[in-house]
Amino acid sequence: MKRRALFGGAAAVGAAAVGGAALGAAATGANADPEPTGTRSVPFHGRHQAGIEMEPQAHQSLLALGLRDGVDAAAIRRLLTLLTDDARRLTAGRAPLADLEPELAAVPARLTVTFGFGPALVAAVRGAARVPAWLGPLPEYRTIDRLEERWSGGDLLLQVAADDPTTIAHALRLLVRDARAFASVRWRQDGFRHAASSHRPGTAMRNLFGQVDGTANEAPGSAGFDRVVWRDDPEPWLDGGTTLVVRRIAMNLDTWDEVGREGREFSIGRRLADGAPTTGGRASDDVDLEAVDERGFTVIGPSAHVRRARAGNDRQRIFRRGYNYDDASGTGLIFCSFQADLERQFLPIQARLAEQDALNAWTTPIGSAVFAIPAGVRPDGFVGEALFT
Template sequence: MSRRRLLGTAGAAGATGLVIGAAGGATGYAATRDEAPAALTAVGSTEVMFHGKHQPGITTPLQARGHLVAFDLAPGAGRKEAAALMRRWSSAAQRLMAGEPTTGGTGHDTGIALDAGPSSLTITFGFGATFFARTGLTDHRPPGLDALPPFSADHLDADRSNGDLWVQIGADDALVAFHALRAVQKEAASTATVRWQMDGFNRTPGATAKPMTARNLMGQIDGTGNPKPDDSDFDQRVFVPAGGDGAYEWLTGGSYAVVRRIRMLLDDWEKLPVEHQERVIGRRKSDGAPLSGGTETTAMDLDKAGPDGKLLIPDNAHARISSPERNSGAAMLRRPFSYHDGISSDGTPDAGLLFICWQADPLRGFVTVQRKLDRGDALSPFLRHEASGLFAVPGGAAAGEYVGQRLLES
């Protein structure tokens, strides 16, 4: 029985299953929760569609668990082998996102997520700059994949940066996400080998009394200024439009992902008084409101001064420097995961942000903003960029297509 059918069967049992649970071990749970256990099934049953104009995992709401993996094509693997891999990956992604098992060429499913629903699983695929030379598609490599410039906060590990292929996996259940990760790794078989992998997390849906913008490991609300899907220029900022050079037509409806592993120097940050932290960011820690006043969604008044004549949002505040108003309207859709990889040899936490941002043009998006931040952001002393990647993410696959087919069969 598939995971999806199993979930449906449980739903059909409905009240009977809940009564049995309430009479057994669930009584202690029910006695300590305001909501009935049945409400939790909504988290597991949410399904994101694989096919569409854009790939999933870009505008999908933040998920509780994430895996980022880069692969390099194996020696001797070229365009033909890459196309076969993308077919396998796309087929597996479609089944997994629907809550169905996948064998990964072994003849049986691992069973890791057998009794779970789709849990908002998304699997997103991208191509790095080196992919095009290795597949004989150099003429189809878009200029947006030109190497990112160096920045002063960079301490980049080349072994954990870039890659021929990139896969982003997100889900609201850790076992569902890991199940997808194993399937992707097994489908790569002898065609591609893992270059690096990073694992992240976010707040679990339903953990707060009402939906709210996520917090990062510094305790700051992170993502307030993101473009919104109902903004008139959202698609223009995030997705590659049609009508470009014919060699790059395969990228129509796609996007560029900049991926950065940003270590937060939490011991240093947490020594600062909250008022100092707020001046570094330019927003209140409690609710994300700008220091110029209002609520989280109130527009920043960058010219507003206090009784002492000083700007309420300091000149070097992170929110001021990164704002579209200070970057000729440049914006990107930030969709990160936090990470924690234990304690380093010096006793400090190896923790921070798996920063992922989406834009139609990385030069006008990430690079424009990061260059400005590089010249005096008050937050920079508390951050260290340890890995970096830039990937072209094709548009979504239509029914019957695999991701990247328009490139690999061009």
Template sequence: MSKKKDVPGGSGAARGAARLDDSGHDGRAVSRRRLIGGVGAAGAAGLVLGAAGGVGGYAAAQDDEATALTTVGSTQAVFHGKHQPGITTPLQARGHLVAFDLAAGAGRKEAAALMRRWSAAAERLMAGEPAEGGRGHDTGVALDAGPSSLTVTFGFGRTFFARTGLTGRRPAALDPLPAFSSDHLDSRRSDGDLWVQIGADDALVAFHALRALQKEAGSTARVRWQMNGFNRTPGATARPMTARNLMGQVDGTNNPKPTESDFDERIFVPSGGSAESSWMAGGSYAVVRRIRMLLDDWEELTVTRQEQIIGRRKADGAPLSGGSETTAMDLDKRGPDGKPLIAANAHARISSPEKNGGAAMLRRPFSYHDGISEDGTPDAGLLFICWQADPFKGFIPVQRKLDRGDALSPFIRHEASGLFAVPGGAAAGEYVGQRLLEA
């Protein structure tokens, strides 16, 4: 076993780090502030599925002290657990999303060996240890850094099951997403056999994990696409706050919260399912969408017009019906002119659970900026990721509603898409996906 590196505030990554379990709770007696300091999430204006299903930034304690930057590296997430890390983990400052396709000739045996290698590497990396393993020495990219809340999450795409001879165990929830009229999808940046989500509060730690997992793939799988994202860094604000997206909107207010009685029912697959999908118990389905924001057009609007499109105040994320950021929207409230304060086509109204039969999902995105396009406009927007127990009861009904009349639609473009089955967490001694691949 490799020797653990020292991290700020502790004598070693495992001993000195604040540990987050798969529910975002601290495994030690660490202040809540350290655990959720960077929580800002998708937001009050949430893209693709909108303003009403916020993400990671649930219930940041407004009265806690700010996170000192020197503590960022010391927080450690837990690899083993009922659920995989990176789902309810508070938003991280840096992320990489990568899809792989199995190489020609690689099947179930090779996939199992890859998942075993990946799981072992992820466990080491999340503990702040070097990535040395079966594919060569550690690159040294993350030397001197602590775990920095690193999480690694693995999922399987629809095509994975045919390539591994497991079509009979492919769950119905992994059926293809329907086409939406607003889609402008690039097939080269969509779907994939395998999906990996990497998040950390330090960019070098995140890149280190990315390189380690790409190397561990060896000849078994090749990268199909990669997307790189970011969020606000923990400690960058005077107190914990919901993050903003690149449109400047507070984004993540109304995310489902783990404290809600039906949270697990909405987000995670229950045990006792059908024989073909029993391996998904404790898992979740991730919808991944690259949503470009047409920022030049958006920024030409007045703040008042932007607020009308979203249905929330830009300054603090409060609904236009009044109150503060966390005040429930009053969709029936009208102004002096008799018109609803939150317009019929406002993003927040259309995407709200109240208008979608209670449909909700846990949104946990990253922003992205990939430079300037040929037409001179920013290639920037949202790497939208949402989690749910069944996408046909979460993402799909809400997106269908948005597709039919969201006021935000002229200012965004859906350019890539994927749906992945993310199995439950690995128990000690297991690797992710073992219950599927070795059943």
């Protein structure tokens, strides 16, 4: 089942609620939405961490921390306990201890704080021999990569997402404050999607090339999502966890501007208007890689992004949760990919795209990082607790 199908129901319910309120609101001219979206919260506890299997929030900041010299397993345990406590409160709309602006914590706006571990953190707790082989920098993709240190690596990732950027700023400030004795900020990447209220729930986002992005993702809540993303792992700290690849990909809008609409659609294999395959059908349909035109050429060309990204085998699936960026550093996509098995699911796709992908003419990876996303948190536990047992 695709995301459209899943969220179709939610959208219908939302429309019904708004429709009912609108009758009363029409007379007063008041806002038709009875409940501000900022009051919504996402459960922090569970088998999996929050912030992955859900409709993505409008804003997201990724914060990669670097552990300070001498920070050992006992200190990391204190750090994770502190940050878990902050996250637990903030995501429920409650102010953490010693929050001097508690009013800013009162609007959770679907805030989630998702923790990821880099190799140095795992090594500091368990020893270098126990760091999973896949947890480290990706192979170098010489044909495409122009990686910069300032967007790469990291020991502890905090993925902080919400529908309200004020909520994120406040959460980040408190998390950084409590981490300060143990770690310093290595990089921060702020991204956005459509504002929460500007589209119907479940509408796929558009990236800054204007493309509908995320169509082929498995729907949150589906069996397919479960298969693609969550790990069954003999290591308790990773059981119910996943892996995350973050790639900061610069997009050259000036040269993209030189491409006509047909060329743009050909480079992907999906239509700009609605994200439907160029082989026909609706946005929720899969692309037909075999379809040929009247001259016998495949409609979706050999270098089209979806052809290169889509494997013949069903194992190579990933869940993309990208965010746009557009700031003084440039314009692009903070590409985030979750997958249970990084080596089997992600690496073959990335290798094929590095070798050949029409999109490479306009895109340049400038940052790269890999994190282990540990299992979910118990109500009386802390993130990554099982690392210490």
